[in-house]
Amino acid sequence: MALPRKILIANRGEIALRVIRTVREMGLRSVAVYSDADRAALHVRKADEAAHLGASPSSESYLNIPKILAAARHHNADAIHPGYGFLSENAAFAAACEDAGITFIGPSSKSIGLMGSKTSARRVAKAGGAPIVPGTEEGITDAAEAETIANGIGYPVMLKAVAGGGGKGMRRVDRAEDLRSLFDSASSEALRSFSDGSIYIEKLIENARHVEVQIFGDHHGNLVHLGERECSVQRRHQKVIEESPSPLMARHPGLRERMGDAAVKAARAAGYFNAGTVEFLASDSGDFYFLEMNTRLQVEHPVTELVTGLDLVRLQIEVAGGAKLPFAQSDISLRGAAIECRIYAEDPANSFFPSPGRITSLAEPSGPGVRLDSGVYPGWTVPLDYDPMLSKLIVWAATRDQAIARMQRALAEYHIGGIRTNLSLFRLILNEPSFRAGDLHTGYLDTLLKTQPEFQPAPPAHVPPIAALALNQQKKQEAPAAAAVPSAWLAAGRAEQLR
Secondary structure: OOOOOEEEEOOOHHHHHHHHHHHHHOOOEEEEEEEHHHOOOHHHHHOOEEEEEEOOOHHHOOOOHHHHHHHHHHOOOOEEEOOOOOOOOOHHHHHHHHHOOOEEOOOOHHHHHHHHOHHHHHHHHHHOOOOEOOEOOOOEOOHHHHHHHHHHHOOOEEEEEOOOOOOOOOEEEOOHHHHHHHHHHHHHHHHHHHOOOOEEEEEOOOOOEEEEEEEEEOOOOOEEEEEEEEEEEEEOOEEEEEEEOOHHHHHOOOHHHHHHHHHHHHHHHOOOOEEEEEEEEEOOOOOEEEEEEEOOOOOOHHHHHHHHOOOHHHHHHHHHOOOOOOOOHHHOOOOOEEEEEEEEOEEHHHOOEEOOEEOOEEEOOOOOOEEEEEOOOOOOEEOOOOOOEEEEEEEEEOOHHHHHHHHHHHHHHOEEEOOOOOHHHHHHHHHOHHHHOOOOOOOHHHHHHOOOHHHOOOOOOOOOHHHHHHHHHHHHHHOOOHHHOOHHHOOOOOOHHHO
């Protein structure tokens, strides 16, 4: 194995730019790929070379394995970095790269397959000694069987898609009489989203935190963790703010070591190498349970980079080329505090409905301790075709309180004109006493928003029946069909790539 010479980035937007920048710093060459919708995208402009994949739908471009491999061969790329989302956790894609003699910058196809299925991942983690939430270890397709199992576990329970993520195919069930209808609903959504309607059941841990551990392994058997990230501020099961370290660690000395050890054991049981994240549910008492593993680089990896001083993308490339990790577990320490906000093209005052369109003006924050991973520029049009994340705003400071103050300052400087964004949401959260105190759980944001009138959709105005009929007809003529709106934009939940 040797360091790649030319890397194709099988992704778009800010993560493609993030990888391109490290590739350039390493003296390597980059190849961007793009669809019709992304002809003018920033990642296409910044790469050394670019390959057109096809039409805008992701099935014809960013999810098309033969086209991506053909682009790699045409441009003589000897490695592919998948970023996150799209094909990053697709075992078949990793295997196709392996078969083609192209280095896949990530784990093996075998590890992706093992940990990509939620039930398989639970079995692997359990075998590795990680604590598991009580629940099933096999997928279920029959509502009657699910009812029997849920009665045995005890309510409340969570139904989750075996092949899923991003909140799709997920339902909370509080009462036995609701289980069948919610099971059918979850299974149907899972089938639409992942072509697999099987569901597994877990005991619901009330008011749990979502804490994840970044792990990294090489091809020589070295495997370490790089600390944790607090990801409890979520909207409809989608992370909104992430930070490192987790405020929970200060309340429980030794918890980081125990959680990190469990994460490493789970990854080792899967024969894992390269970057990965083991996710846990944790209680304020310090108990924690394995949730799932993401076999790729995370959206929120910058907060770990800022508190460890490491470039995780560089490490990914070096490890993929056969290098040993340049550190041991004892060398890893976290310094200061980092916070990340995910900036989306959406309207918080209208049920977070998508806000595509042309960016007419842009003022970006800067200064000490401020990092902006962005894929947009003035004059660029945000397309409907893909997930609406525009950028990630990340800050670092010596303490969490200072990091919060720095983020508030950065948010005050940030302006994106021409479209709606969720910047106002972060200004609200960062000012909340409970957030500042670190009193978080996965239902925190949904509870907070219920108390904020400005984030509630306005009630529909009264329209006389005849006028309503005319208005409805006009809308039918002017508006695109609902089916034409890509699922990544639906307010009910984002695409898997943004977990």
